[in-house]
Amino acid sequence: MTDRPEASSHSTQATDPEHEVLLDTDIGSDVDDALALGVLLGSPEARLRGVTTVYGDTLLRARLAHRLAGLAGHDLTVVPGTRETLSGKEVWWAGHEGKAFPDLDTEPVHDGIAAERFLAENVLARPGAVDVMGIAPLANIARAIAYDTGFSSAVRTLYLMGGHFASDPKAEHNIVSDVTAARAVFDSGIPTVITGLEITTRVRIGRDGIEAIRAAGGYGEALAREIDAWTGFTGEGWSVPHDPITALSMLRPDLYETRNGTVTVDDEGHTWFHPDPSGPARLVVDADLEQVADEIVGRIVRASTGLPT
Template sequence: MTTDHPATPPRPDAPAAPAHEVLLDTDIGSDVDDALALGVLLGSPDAQVRGITTVYGDTLLRARLAHRLAGLAGHDLTVVPGATQTLSGKEVWWAGHEGKAFTDLDAEPVRDDIGADRFLAETVLARPGELEVIGIAPLANIAGAIAYDAGFPSAVRTLYLMGGYFAPEPKPEHNIVSDITAARIVFGSGIPTVVTGLEITTKVRIGRDGIEAIRAAGPYGKALAREIDAWTGFTGESWSVPHDPITALSMLRPELYETRNGTVTVDDDGRTTFHPDPSGPVRLVVDADLTTVADEIVSRIVRASA
């Protein structure tokens, strides 16, 4: 005789599964906003970073920096150096301060036995519909994953992008114009995508109070503050515009954002145009509670640093 037993309930003290399992594709090391976005993810109990890929320029240096920063926050992450050159052939822009706030980065372990495009594709395809991808850089790695396996676009749960400028008079934005070929591949792939453009992100500043709160939040906060100092020293500004953390929050706190469905095209000068379409695969962020978003960015980074 077979007796059916009720499922064993989870232990009350068992940790809840994260709502978001994430692959982060980044050009960390130039503008500090990539490092801040990593901090937002690491300081979010509802997110778990399953891997990082780096793109654009010296991606080995970028990968070692990402591993160092994550380690200071108590995380040993898989980091894969990716495409160093653009698919479009456009020359890579390099600020010159990348990694210089740290010593002995050569000692940081990275995974160099696999290409970033293959890593992205195989990781996503191993668990279709479960992993989200955040792209906060030129898009050669993500375009490469699409080329590596045609099943990649339909297997991504959602792709969150920082890129483009969707004001009435659009202008080129760095992540898109740096690799127009890759951007066209990604936007044309049909991946369910949420994109945040400069017309939203440039409305937010992390000012001196926020920077000092991060600096005071342990070894990781101090390391991030050094990255902030390197970037503000380069720009001559006393604040940071958190483009990429705003994109990360669009995944973590979607109720703070208003989006509209459609498609995106990229012209030969790198300008992006949004075409409204209720059935379109792209959701463009058209408004957000930016005061709350800014507060969330700082508080989550401070939590990661604790």
């Protein structure tokens, strides 16, 4: 039986942070996952207890996460997780993942434990004290819910980037990639804060922000290479920081307005919000997005330099 790996980190994070966090990510495709990791590492009010990767080549994703965190001075516990979707939908792969780092196979990861077990056991070790952040298709989190029936009630809060909550919604990637997993998560009753495309697409990290990150030491330079890979793929000269905006919904809730309710997902991956004062979901309906964008860049720079910004 494999012992549960404990997170370890040499960092400038506070001794007694407000948030103990597990991050579930498909880092390596859209650069916003890497930027969200930077926001968490640059936030003294959060301690990142571990990272799980999901969707596609999760070993490569795990090695990339460990490499990036190491450049910021953190030795994170990173667990490669579920490669396939629960729905059976084919995994989308951009093709540039990890190519900025040709020697990623040297990075140590914890592949002796299933990601769902890692998530469940770390949450159940401290019921009500650990937040989970999901910024990817939701197979790992859905499997953690199924792995132990106590997981759903033990999560402090689940923070999700996912969905598009408009009158004519689009099928957002994290949800439509695995509708089966998304339904399992939304049906679980976990207290959840959700940020959808109708909020995140209103923010851009433009050239000035990208260059500020690039200038912030080795970690910032590595993140900028990831930004370059993604903008080279999209042909756009900016980054839409979907996942960092979700991270800030945990770290700076005073910048966000939410509404309680429930969420359902149709067969095409469209998300629907149903207002209900007693519902377990809190949908972000507005935010001070200019301040959020400044916080994202500032916290990433702090993660790279170790200094206040």
